[in-house]
Amino acid sequence: MELRKGDITKIKADAIVNAANSSLLGGGGVDGAIHRAGGPEILEECKQIRNRQGKCNTGEAVVTTAGNLPAKYVIHTVGPVWDNDEEKCSKLLANCYKNSLKLAESLHVKTVSFPNISTGVYRFPKELAAKIAVQEVSTFDSQLIENVIFVCFDDENEKIYKALLE
Numbered sequence: 001m002e003l004r005k006g007d008i009t010k011i012k013a014d015a016i017v018n019a020a021n022s023s024l025l026g027g028g029g030v031d032g033a034i035h036r037a038g039g040p041e042i043l044e045e046c047k048q049i050r051n052r053q054g055k056c057n058t059g060e061a062v063v064t065t066a067g068n069l070p071a072k073y074v075i076h077t078v079g080p081v082w083d084n085d086e087e088k089c090s091k092l093l094a095n096c097y098k099n100s101l102k103l104a105e106s107l108h109v110k111t112v113s114f115p116n117i118s119t120g121v122y123r124f125p126k127e128l129a130a131k132i133a134v135q136e137v138s139t140f141d142s143q144l145i146e147n148v149i150f151v152c153f154d155d156e157n158e159k160i161y162k163a164l165l166e
């Protein structure tokens, strides 16, 4: 596990995880940045997925091309909107990490980068979100994934992850 500060669209990885919403049709924050930098191919594939299987439920993950990003794939997962139900939200956020890692493993990738899912407009408490992220990655039984990069965009998350990973 590794911590990097900055914009996830600039960091090379085999698979980049996106903090999407259940429509899969893009949005603001890291989702907006990924679609902008990756180009229209990503949205095209998201639309095809929607046509095939409908919306993506919270905690689940789907994969598309990475378009122009320095990656092979984008794994779109939908984090929970924090509603003060700690048990429910924690479980759903853990599912985001589990299902994204499972999907990455099935794609035979070696490096995966994660943004701090749900800690932006979805208002999940950052400290708890980071603990869940590190817990899920460290307990995931992987044969193929060699490196997971936690990409922190804001100073607060960077500080939290630094302390947790030390």
Ligand code: AR6
Pocket: 006, 007, 008, 009, 019, 020, 021, 026, 027, 028, 029, 030, 031, 032, 033, 034, 079, 115, 116, 117, 118, 119, 120, 121, 122, 123, 151, 152, 153, 154, 157
């Ligand atoms: N690279 C890495 N991290 C980023 C970037 C970036 N370029 N930009 C923001 N972050 P958010 P959510 C961080 O709001 O809370 C979207 O509209 C940010 O500092 O992007 O899961 C979707 O479409 C924060 O720590 O995602 C959904 O509707 C983290 O990414 C909704 O937001 C997540 O913030 C999802 O909300």
